[in-house]
Amino acid sequence: MTKIVERLDLGEYATFKPNKDLPRHRWFYFKEGFSRHLVDYMIRRFKIGGGDTVLDPFMGVGTTPLTCRELGINTVGVEVSPLFKMVAEAKISDYDIDRLREVSSEIMSRRGRVDLSGQHPLLIKAFPRHNLYDIILYREAIEEIPEARYRNFFYTALVSAANKAGYAFKDGSRVKIVPKKHVPPFKEMFRRTVKTMISDVENLPLKDVEYSLYQGDARRLTMLGDEEIDAVITSPPYLNKIEYTTLYEIEYLLVYGDTRVNPIRSYIGLTFSREDVLELPREYEDLPPGARAYFADLRQAVEEMYRVLRRNGRAAIVIGQGIYPDRIIPSDRILVEIARGIGFREAEIWIVNKRIATRSRTIKIGVAEESIVILRK
Ligand SMILES: C[S@@+](CC[C@H](N)C(=O)[O-])C[C@H]1O[C@@H](n2cnc3c(N)ncnc32)[C@H](O)[C@@H]1O
Structure with missing residues (x-):
């Protein structure tokens, strides 16, 4: 029984x-x-x-x-x-706080030109143009981070911040895209996300x-x-x-x-x-x-x-x-x-x-x- x-x-x-x-x-x-x-x-x-x-x-x-x-x-x-394994790895790893700060300012000071023409149509639909531009710009900076552990950390920050800076949301088992007038700027969302993540690393040994x-x-x-x-x-x-x-x-x-x-x-x-x-x-x-x-x-x-x-x-x-x-x-x-x-x-x-x-x-x-x-x- x-x-x-x-x-x-x-x-x-x-x-x-x-x-x-x-x-x-x-x-x-x-x-x-x-x-x-x-x-x-x-x-x-x-x-x-x-x-x-x-x-x-x-x-x-x-x-x-x-x-x-x-x-x-x-x-x-x-x-x-x-993807999920990468996020799990990011959440469970140990970090050097100074290195996190250093990499984060490198990413946020990134300037340059981004070509959006080759981007996937779903991304073009899911974000206001200026936000997608900044997301791709930061992604390029993250790709260049030499240590896998720090790359995982900032990729996790990128997707999490992007989630708050676009038109897409998860509705049950599908993604819906509803364009709105006001979407927060991606760069600001990224800055805040990284700040929270670094303070979590400091506060939760x-x-x-x-x-x-x-x-x-x-x-x-x-x-x-x-x-x-x-x-x-x-x-x-x-x-x-x-x-x-x-x-x-x-x-x-x-x-x-x-x-x-x-x-x-x-x-x-x-x-x-x-x-x-x-x-x-x-x-x-x-x-x-x-x-x-x-x-x-x-x-x-x-x-x-x-x-x-x-x-x-x-x-x-x-x-x-x-x-x-x-x-x-x-x-x-x-x-x-x-x-x-x-x-x-x-x-x-x-x-x-x-x-x-x-x-x-x-x-x-x-x-x-x-x-x-x-x-x-
Ligand atoms: C219900 S979720 C588990 C969530 C997890 N307990 C947590 O709190 O994050 C099921 C997970 O199983 C994964 N999955 C599906 N098939 C799998 C397989 N054959 N081997 C390992 N993982 C698999 C899915 O990608 C998904 O992340």
């Missing part, structure tokens, strides 16, 4: 919102992430301490590794997107722990040996929900000048080859093909979590149910079936959020839950 409890008190912790005011965590707003509070809560609950290692195989912008560094716990993070962040695939944790990990705190992409590659297209274009750097095929749920081998209990037999592919991928990731966890190691996996026009697919329940099939001995479901799901805005499909699945190897 799987224990299912309501923990709506943790609902806000399962969102990115509380990170908005926290030093370093606030450098990049990542709506799909969870908060530092959740990581802190699970670490206490699992009685993880110094000398232990916590893994997040879907680390996003690095909330789990950064929290571990704050608390003095060793940590490993894996993320398929080079991180502990000296072992940490490694990888650009990689949660379904193949080749960088880790068996039983090296004490706990997993993570959240995979949700079924049928977010297309990260289109939602963050502007950020990709700003940093890489291209979206093709993204290894799209390794995003979970986007490969359709393994659905034939996914065995699930009868009640889930009629899942749509996209959902079968998603759970086949998820199973590979959970198999890897099982392999790298030590005996008695714990996992906390935040997952939302899948909303389809005709039904809600209970991803949390299916995840528990998958985990038990792999060998996890204990499983619990904590329901942390409930939302009414509708189609065509008014027709109710059902109540979609977001849960934390708690496992013990």
